[in-house]
Amino acid sequence: MLVVKKFGPGIAGIQGMFYSGTGCFHRRKVIYGVQPAIRDLEPGNIKGSPSYKELQAKLGSSRELVDSSRIIISGNLFSAPIVNIPCRVEAAKEVSACNYEYHTCWGQEVGWVYGSLTEDILTGQRIHSAGWRSAYFDTDPPAFLGSAPTGGPASLTQYKRWTTGLFEIFLSKNNPVVSSILEHLEFRQCLGYLVVYVWPASEPSFIVPLALFLMCNIYDIMEYMDCRMSARAWWNNHRMQRISSASAWILAFLTVLLKTLGLSETVFEVTRKDQSKPDASEAGAEAAADPGRFTFDSSPVFILPTALAILNIVAIAVAAWRVVCFAGAAEFGPGAGEFVCCGWMVLCFWPFVRGFVGKGSYGIPWSVILKAGMLVSAFVHFCRRI
Incomplete structure (x- = not known):
């Protein structure tokens, strides 16, 4: 009801308020199509x-x-x-x-349009797409009073039905963008319907960090363009910065910390440089076959990035399951911010995702995967404890 009070007067100035189930009259002409x-x-x-x-x-x-x-x-x-x-x-x-x-x-x-669990919204969109306009009346006292479920399971079941139906419309041929192009749905009315259809995934508090994230990365891309470098170069460096900070930088910090505590000494490690002509070894042959792909070994430097890749993949899978089971309710399900952040991390650590299914030196050794898995389990257990 609060959404209708806030959203209704604005959308009423275009083609009219949405049909949201109760409190609505239809002309028979409209129902007959x-x-x-x-x-x-x-x-x-x-x-x-x-x-x-x-x-x-x-x-x-x-x-x-x-x-x-x-x-x-x-x-x-x-x-x-x-x-x-x-x-x-x-x-x-x-x-x-x-x-x-x-x-x-x-x-x-x-009549009422099939193909979605929220047949009321879809029917209203069909009516507006035909060229009809609806009228919004906000009477005092209210003209209609309805009832809603008060228990937790019933309420969440209703939210699940709403969420499922709205996503069905958004991802189907009934998407309002198609109706705006091919039928008589006005563009601004189309935007209004899109706001309703993505409502289960909306999260207003995520707008500020999302804006900062976009501004920072767009500024970086513009700097690369000014230096006559491609967007691919920006993405490779951005991804390597995430991987380096999660692996080599943290391992270097722990090494210095152990040295400061007198528990270890730093060791100068000779870095193997790539040769212009690869040797005849298996690793050299694979590097020549795909020079842009990561190669792995059992070094501890790969444990933390592997753990982060596993953690974000599992988080996306569990979050998707919760959205299906709990209808994206704020008390139980994730918001858009969680999906975006986890998805971005998976993209940044995509070389490690490919390493899970790679073979030979392109594949992450099982010893590293097991250590990373134990690290993820310990982290999840600690988070659940607090």
């Missing part, structure tokens, strides 16, 4: 309305329903015959049967 142009017909001008066969193909074989719909569409209400109650009751039983809608337009062009 009639285009707004037909409403300009003069009363009694039934010639401009769809023919009997056209309505029968759309609405089904019920003669009572077709005749009634022709009268409503034409606007000639004075020509309505005297209602025969028993016949209308039998007609109502006929059209309410489960198999009546077969080979008709019900669920697509007529």
Whole structure:
């Protein structure tokens, strides 16, 4: 209700408020899938309305329903015959049967639209896409009062249904962008629908860090462009900075810390330089086959990056499972910020993700994976304890 109070007056100035289930009246013309142009017909001008066969193909074989719909569409209400109650009751039983809608337009062009668990929003979008406009009334006192689940399981089940339905529309052929391009849905109304469809993944508190993240990285890319370097060069250096800071830098810090405590001494390690002509060894042959791909060994320097890759992959998998099970509720599920951060880390550590399935020197040794897995388990256990 709060969302409607805040969002309704603004969207009402475009094509009208969304259809959100309760508290709504529909004209029969709209439910029958009639285009707004037909409403300009003069009363009694039934010639401009769809023919009997056209309505029968759309609405089904019920003669009572077709005749009634022709009268409503034409606007000639004075020509309505005297209602025969028993016949209308039998007609109502006929059209309410489960198999009546077969080979008709019900669920697509007529009535409530199928294909989503939130059929109300999708039906309203179909109505707006046809060119109709809706009116928003905010009366005091409220004209309609409804009820909502009060228990935890029922409430979360309802949120799950809403979330599932909205994502279904967003990822289907009913996406409002398609309706805006091919039909009569105005662009601003399309943006309004997009706000509703991504509502389960929205997280206003994430806007500030997201803006800082984008500004920082865009500025870095612009500097690379000024130096006549490509975006690929920026990405390679950005990724290597993340990997180096999570491996070599932390290992160097621990080495100096142990030396300061008198527990160890630093050792000068000779760095092996790549040769212009690789040797005949297996590692040299693999490096020549794919010089841009990481090679691994059992060095401790690979343990922490491997652990970070495992941690973020598991976090994305668990978060996706929670979204499905708990409908993305704030108390149980993750927000957009968690998905974006974990996804970005997986991209930065993608060489290690490839290393999980690589072979030979391209694959991460099992000893490193086991140590990284134990490190992740200890970290998760510690986080759950606190």
